[in-house]
Amino acid sequence: MSKKIENTIDFSMILASSVHDMKNSVGMLLASLEGLMDEMPPVNAAQNKRFSTLHYEASRMNGELIQLLSLYRMQNNLLPVHIDEHYLIDILDDQVARNHMLAETKGVEMNIQCDPDLHWYFDHDLIGSVVHNILVNCVRYTQSKIEISAKIEDEILCVSIADNGPGYPPEMLQRPTGKVEDAEISKGATHLGLYFAQKIAECHKQQEKRGYIELTNGACLGGGVFKLYLP
CATH class of the missing domain: 3.30.565.10 (Histidine kinase-like ATPase, C-terminal domain)
Structure with missing residues (x-):
């Protein structure tokens, strides 16, 4: 006689954990990009436009990941409000x-x-x-x-x-x-x-x-x- 064991996985928690890791990674990329821009400022309009696009998209992505994580915590009554x-x-x-x-x-x-x-x-x-x-x-x-x-x-x-x-x-x-x-x-x-x-x-x-x-x-x-x- 065998028993069937079912493992239930809370995918929302897995997603929240993944979002947290991605947020940290994007934050590191953003900091590295800003450091690079300080050390090697753009020398023409084309370079400035590329840096601007990269910085905007990284900032936007980082912000949205923070929002998603905060909303998850809020929904589960885990968001601290001080x-x-x-x-x-x-x-x-x-x-x-x-x-x-x-x-x-x-x-x-x-x-x-x-x-x-x-x-x-x-x-x-x-x-x-x-x-x-x-x-x-x-x-x-x-x-x-x-x-x-x-x-x-x-x-x-x-x-x-x-x-x-x-x-x-x-x-x-x-x-x-x-x-x-x-x-x-x-x-x-x-x-x-x-x-x-x-x-x-x-x-x-x-x-x-x-x-x-x-x-x-x-x-x-x-x-x-x-x-x-x-x-």
Whole structure:
């Protein structure tokens, strides 16, 4: 008499582990690329374009892997959220510095408008990831400028990232923010970054209020405007 032993495998855990390994590898490649660009700066427009493309794609891939891993942890109640008091200028300066080389190779100017004394309560790492991902996306679509600002609106913190690109398409502005459509997934357009931003915003709450994101066009630079609201 023989017994059939079935081994059940949690593929979601395997995928999460693989994503974690890939994230680390891409992070190392990105750091190596930045080191190479420092040691051997591009000498002509063609080289600059190649470096720019490599840096953008590596940054985008690294950001999306971090988002996938964070969403998996969130779904399984494994994502740590550490709400503490932080100065906004510090987190904005950090993310601009993090994306300085990417913006420089693309010829994009990034400016910050923020009161140096403005502080708020939020998870520094999670909000930093949201700002980073939006900046990477803005560098791709803007013509030449990105403006990052932070201020208090009706007792809620508003972090705004605007560019002078073509703006968000009408269908994105009409759809509920952060919602992922099956039809768009089939076309390869998941808008994962916006979904991630919405979920991270919702992790920040005070009494009955929860954080949220908003997309508009126009404003100071005439292009797309991403806004993150935290209670």
